[in-house]
Amino acid sequence: xxxTGYLQVLASAALALVALILTRMKTIPVEKEIAFGSxxxxxxxIAVGYAxxxxxxxxxxxxxxxxxxxxxxxxxxTAGQRAEHYKxxxxxxxxxxxxxxxxxxxxxxxxxxxxxxxRYIIPLSGMIISNSMNATAIAFxxxxxxxxxxxxxxxxxxxxxxxxxxxxxxxxRASVKAGMISILNFLKTVxxxxxxxxxxxxxxxxxxxxxxxxxxxxxxxxxxxxxxxSAVISVEMSIRKFFxxxxxxxx
Amino acid sequence: xxxxxxxxxxxxxxTREISKNGSVVKTVDSITFEFNKxxxxxxxxxxxxxxxxxxxxxxxxxxxxGGDVTYYDKPISTYDPTExxxxxxxxxxTPYLFPGTVRDNLNFCxxxxxxxxxxxxxxxxxxxxxxADKEADDLSxxxxxxxxxxxxxxxxxxxxxxxxxxxxxxxxxxxxxxxLVLGLSGELCLTIIIVTHNPEQALxxxxxALLLVKGRLxxxxxxxxxxxxxxxxxxxxxxxxDLE
Numbered sequence: 174x175x176x177t178g179y180l181q182v183l184a185s186a187a188l189a190l191v192a193l194i195l196t197r198m199k200t201i202p203v204e205k206e207i208a209f210g211s212x213x214x215x216x217x218x219i220a221v222g223y224a225x226x227x228x229x230x231x232x233x234x235x236x237x238x239x240x241x242x243x244x245x246x247x248x249x250x251t252a253g254q255r256a257e258h259y260k261x262x263x264x265x266x267x268x269x270x271x272x273x274x275x276x277x278x279x280x281x282x283x284x285x286x287x288x289x290x291x292r293y294i295i296p297l298s299g300m301i302i303s304n305s306m307n308a309t310a311i312a313f314x315x316x317x318x319x320x321x322x323x324x325x326x327x328x329x330x331x332x333x334x335x336x337x338x339x340x341x342x343x344x345x346r347a348s349v350k351a352g353m354i355s356i357l358n359f360l361k362t363v364x365x366x367x368x369x370x371x372x373x374x375x376x377x378x379x380x381x382x383x384x385x386x387x388x389x390x391x392x393x394x395x396x397x398x399x400x401x402x403s404a405v406i407s408v409e410m411s412i413r414k415f416f417x418x419x420x421x422x423x424x
Numbered sequence: 425x426x427x428x429x430x431x432x433x434x435x436x437x438x439t440r441e442i443s444k445n446g447s448v449v450k451t452v453d454s455i456t457f458e459f460n461k462x463x464x465x466x467x468x469x470x471x472x473x474x475x476x477x478x479x480x481x482x483x484x485x486x487x488x489x490g491g492d493v494t495y496y497d498k499p500i501s502t503y504d505p506t507e508x509x510x511x512x513x514x515x516x517x518t519p520y521l522f523p524g525t526v527r528d529n530l531n532f533c534x535x536x537x538x539x540x541x542x543x544x545x546x547x548x549x550x551x552x553x554x555x556a557d558k559e560a561d562d563l564s565x566x567x568x569x570x571x572x573x574x575x576x577x578x579x580x581x582x583x584x585x586x587x588x589x590x591x592x593x594x595x596x597x598x599x600x601x602x603x604l605v606l607g608l609s610g611e612l613c614l615t616i617i618i619v620t621h622n623p624e625q626a627l628x629x630x631x632x633a634l635l636l637v638k639g640r641l642x643x644x645x646x647x648x649x650x651x652x653x654x655x656x657x658x659x660x661x662x663x664x665x666d667l668e
Contacts, residue, residue, distance in 0.1 A: 174514060189572045229498075234557065324520070325516060326520050328485060328516070329516065329520040329572075330522075330532075331509065331514065332483065332485065332509055332513060332514040332515075332516075332576075333507045333509065333510070333512075333532060333533050333575065333576070333579065334506045334507065334510035334533060334579065335506065335533075336506055373553060419484060419489075419501075419505050420505040420506060420509075421484070421485060421486065421487060421505075422485075
């Protein structure tokens with residue numbers, strides 16, 4: 174394993190510089206974003222590194238919970254922005270991502286796959302929340318645009334005496350599937366197209382590939398459950414915003 | 425079939441207000457009217473008169489902000505909306521058929537329909553039995569509208585609400601739908617409430633007519649009389665095509 178210190182990080186910044194030069198030469202207007210993004214990533218990650226060092230040393234349950242809560246709120250805010258067609262996107266995202274994360278982590282603790290230690294809970298929560306955030310954002314976007322674009326189909330079904338659930342069933346299914354598509358693709362291609370993050374990290378850290386594969390499988394199944402729960406809950410909650418108790422489409 | 429022409433649907437001060445560009449607009453304004461069984465009612469009026477808005481209140485696709493609608497003397501808000509809409513069925517300007525075959529569409533409301541029922545309903549709207557296995561996407565707009573009509577009839581409604589059902593059709597297909605409407609009203613004792621922007625169509629269909637302008641019911645009566653000798657000034661302007 175190559176030792177990685179600030180010197181190596183500084184050297185790798187040269188790679189970002191090459192990207193900056195290339196895009197500048199081709200007059201692609203992303204110079205500022207590359208420059209700020211690279212510096213911002215450095216500052217954010219170093220800060221997080223120090224924070225995690227501190228939390229791992231203290232093993233305070235409150236600090237672990239606080240870290241998860243911060244990740245959840247930031248993730249829910251980001252996903253909630255995608256709920257363009259209705260209100261309360263943040264709260265729907267917070268509930269769906271929160272339930273997805275808690276159920277998944279809870280089951281992993283009950284099944285003794287992990288223990289309550291900062292080094293498990295924090296990185297796994299980060300993976301769960303970021304994947305759930307993407308699933309929720311995609312599902313939000315899809316259900317809102319699908320329902321708006323298919324008013325005639327929905328009102329035709331309602332006019333034939335169907336309930337709002339029946340009238341929107343196909344759009345519900347398509348939106349949940351859209352939210353899950355990334356994790357489903359991941360499961361199909363894992364190891365064939367790319368070595369995923371957890372596995373790569375372990376291999377780079379010197380672990381045996383077989384051990385890395387086992388961890389990656391745990392991570393894959395964990396993400397599948399979290400994403401499924403978040404996608405289902407976010408679409409279930411969002412779709413209700415488009416109908417009322419009189420089975421009317423109010424979107 | 426004998427048809428007892430009793431009152432089936434009533435609107436009482438029916439009003440719907442919506443917010444538009446920061447102000448409140450009445451799309452339907454205090455309409456009181458009685459609809460009888462087995463008759464055809466043509467709702468006419470210029471663009472933006474609130475004809476479709478009025479229709480949508482009758483099967484509770486939209487909620488009124490004032491007044492009410494009664495069906496067999498009971499407010500429609502007391503019925504289960506899904507059951508109500510089976511009895512007060514609605515067809516839209518652009519027919520929507522669900523993905524699949526014509527048979528799938530006819531089965532949409534009644535999944536265990538028998539072949540003979542499907543054949544019967546297709547025949548009723550002037551389509552051959554072979555149409556059952558055609559893909560919905562392969563039909564012309566006129567054929568789609570007829571399948572949509574058959575799909576509604578499958579549920580044995582008491583009232584058919586038709587929102588400009590022929591406006592997207594060519595003249596021949598349009599006439600076919602008109603003939604079907606006329607036949608169904610008499611044969612099934614159906615109350616048919618049809619929105620049309622075309623007074624000539626209302627004259628061909630006959631029955632009753634209601635003239636709406638800016639959400640208000642201006643006048644009503646026998647279609648032939650009202651659309652040839654309107655009593656109101658607004659009615660005269662409308663017939664003289666001076667009200668668009």
